[in-house]
Amino acid sequence: MSxxxxxxxxRVQAAVKYxxxxxxxxxxxxxxxxxxxxxxxxxxFFTDAEAxxxxxxxxxxxxxxxxxxxxxGGFMEEEFGADSIWPENNYPMINHILVTDHxxxxxxxxxxxxxxxxxxxxxxxxxxxxxxxxxxxxxxxxINGTFNYAARLMGTENMMNYLATDPELVHKVCRKxxxxxxxxxxxxxxxxxxxxxxxxxxSAPACISPKTYGKMALPYLKEAVKGFQDAxxxxxxHPCGGEYPIIDQIGQTKADIYYFSELVELDVAQKxxxxxxxxAGTVNGSRELFLGTPEIVDEHVKGIIDRLKxxxxxxxxxxxxxxxxxxxxxxxxxxDATKEYGKN
Amino acid sequence: MKGDxxxxxxxxxxxxxxxxxxxxxxxxxxxAEAAIKxxxxxxxxxxxxxxxxxxxxxEYYEKQKYFLPEVIISAETFKQGIKILEPxxxxxxxxxxxxxxxxxxxxxxxxxxxxxxxxxSASGFKVIDLGKxxxxxxxxxxxxxxxxxxxxxxxxxxxxxxxGMQDVVEALKKEGLRDKVKIMVGGAPVSQRFTDDIGAxxxxxxxxxxxxxxxxxxxxx
Numbered sequence: 080m081s082x083x084x085x086x087x088x089x090r091v092q093a094a095v096k097y098x099x100x101x102x103x104x105x106x107x108x109x110x111x112x113x114x115x116x117x118x119x120x121x122x123x124f125f126t127d128a129e130a131x132x133x134x135x136x137x138x139x140x141x142x143x144x145x146x147x148x149x150x151x152g153g154f155m156e157e158e159f160g161a162d163s164i165w166p167e168n169n170y171p172m173i174n175h176i177l178v179t180d181h182x183x184x185x186x187x188x189x190x191x192x193x194x195x196x197x198x199x200x201x202x203x204x205x206x207x208x209x210x211x212x213x214x215x216x217x218x219x220x221x222i223n224g225t226f227n228y229a230a231r232l233m234g235t236e237n238m239m240n241y242l243a244t245d246p247e248l249v250h251k252v253c254r255k256x257x258x259x260x261x262x263x264x265x266x267x268x269x270x271x272x273x274x275x276x277x278x279x280x281x282s283a284p285a286c287i288s289p290k291t292y293g294k295m296a297l298p299y300l301k302e303a304v305k306g307f308q309d310a311x312x313x314x315x316x317h318p319c320g321g322e323y324p325i326i327d328q329i330g331q332t333k334a335d336i337y338y339f340s341e342l343v344e345l346d347v348a349q350k351x352x353x354x355x356x357x358x359a360g361t362v363n364g365s366r367e368l369f370l371g372t373p374e375i376v377d378e379h380v381k382g383i384i385d386r387l388k389x390x391x392x393x394x395x396x397x398x399x400x401x402x403x404x405x406x407x408x409x410x411x412x413x414x415d416a417t418k419e420y421g422k423n
Numbered sequence: 424m425k426g427d428x429x430x431x432x433x434x435x436x437x438x439x440x441x442x443x444x445x446x447x448x449x450x451x452x453x454x455a456e457a458a459i460k461x462x463x464x465x466x467x468x469x470x471x472x473x474x475x476x477x478x479x480x481x482e483y484y485e486k487q488k489y490f491l492p493e494v495i496i497s498a499e500t501f502k503q504g505i506k507i508l509e510p511x512x513x514x515x516x517x518x519x520x521x522x523x524x525x526x527x528x529x530x531x532x533x534x535x536x537x538x539x540x541x542x543x544s545a546s547g548f549k550v551i552d553l554g555k556x557x558x559x560x561x562x563x564x565x566x567x568x569x570x571x572x573x574x575x576x577x578x579x580x581x582x583x584x585x586x587g588m589q590d591v592v593e594a595l596k597k598e599g600l601r602d603k604v605k606i607m608v609g610g611a612p613v614s615q616r617f618t619d620d621i622g623a624x625x626x627x628x629x630x631x632x633x634x635x636x637x638x639x640x641x642x643x644x
Binding site (some may be wrong): 169170172206209230235236239240242244284285286287288319320321364365366369370401402403404405 | 446472478488490491492494495496529531532533534537581582585586612613614616620
C-alpha cells in the first residue's frame, strides 16, 4: 500500500484491529493547544467551547496527525465538591483535600456532566468538532483514571496511607468516581466522541504494588473502560509509570488501546497484545520532545518504529502528557518521522 | 516486652527496626519506651533501630518489594519512634550534612520529595523542607537565613515545572551562593542530561538513589 491512501479515522480504526494500513498512525498526544489561538490555558479558555474547538482543530491542522485531541480540561473534582485553583497557563489544582474520612466520602456530591462548567464546554466543543471532522478524523476525549481522581480528592499521600490502613475508604471513593466516569463517558458518547483516553498514574507500579492494583484499582478501571465502550468510544488506557509489573493484568480491562510511557518498549508491548489490542506511546516526552531537537526526535521515533514486528496495531505518540510549553517543532518532528518511517 | 522481662540492647534495636519495617506503631512505641527505660543511648537506638529499619524499607522499595503505601506507613512509624526518642538525645547525631529541599514553583506534587526527606533523615541528614510550589527566592532566602546548607535538593513532577529548577540555579548564581552548595535534582521528567544542562551536581531517579547521591555530594560513604 502506498502512503496516505486512508483517512486518519480509517487508519486508526484499522490499526486497532491489526488490519493492513497505509502507514502507522500517530497522535500528537494530550497538551493544551491554547496558544495556537492566542489564548492562555486558564478558566476562561477551558469554559469557552468555541475557543477549545478552534484550538483543537488548529492543532490537528498544524501537526497534521491522526486525531483531534480534546485537551485535559475536564474537572470532575469540582463537581465532587472540591475547590480549586486555576493558575495562568497551567492545569487546575485542588485547593484543599476533600476526603479525609468516611463521613466526607459519604458526603461527596454526584458529579453531573451536564452541570460541570468545564465539561459542558468540552461536550459542546466535541459536537462542533464532530461536525467539522466528518468521517475524516476521530475526535478523542479525556477522562482521568479512577485512582487519579480519587487521589486528587483524598490527597495522594493520604490515599497511599489509606490503602494500607483503611482500604474501605479508598473503595468508597473509587466507587463514586467510577460511577461518575461512566456518566461522563455516556455524555461524551452522546456528543459524538469516538475515543476516550484514560491515564491512571496513581494505580501504576510507580505508586502501588501489582497485588494492590489487582485488588483495589483493576475492578474500577474495568468498569470505566466498559463505560467508555458502551458509550460508543474506543477506550485508550494509559497505566502511566513503570508499567511492566502489571502488564499481565492490564489486559483484563479489555481496553482497545494500551498507551505506554517511555519505560515500556513499544515492540515488546505489541508482541504481548498482538491481535488483542493496539499499543501506543513510548516517545520520550521529556528527554526527546521537551529537551531534544527535531533531529533527535526523528532518530528516536525511527528506532521505535524499526523495532516493531508488525506494521499495524501501534500508534506512535508521546509517552505521557506534554506541558503547554512543549516545543511544537519537536512534536511535528515526531509526526513527520512516523509518516516517513511508518510507511507500509 | 511481656511482663518485666529485661531485653537486651540488641533485641530492642531489632524490635525498633522490625516495627519500622512492618509499619507497626504499637511496637515502635513499646520498643522506644523500653529503650528509654533500659537507659539505652537514644542516639544509638535511632541509628541502630529506627534508621536501620528505614534503610531496609528503602532496599525493599528499590527492589519493588515495597511500594508507596508500605513506605508511607513505615515512614509514619519511623516518625513516631523519633518523637519518643528525640527528647532523650544526650548529644546531636553526627550528620553528613544539611539539605534544603523543595518542590519547585508551579508544582504541587510532593509525595516523592517527602519520601526522599524521610530517607535522607534516616541516613542522618538534617533536612529543611521548604514544601511545594517553592519560588527560587525562597531557596535563596533560606540559605541566607540558615547560614550553612550543604545541598539544595529540588523536585518536579512535570515538564511544565521542571524549568523552575534552572531558575533556582540561576538565582543561586546571582546571589553568589552557587559555589557554596551542591545541587541535586529528581522527579519523573528529570534526567541526567537535564541535570547537566542546568548545571546541577547530582541526579537521583528515586529516594534510595537520592541518599547515595547526597552522600557522594558531601563526600561520605
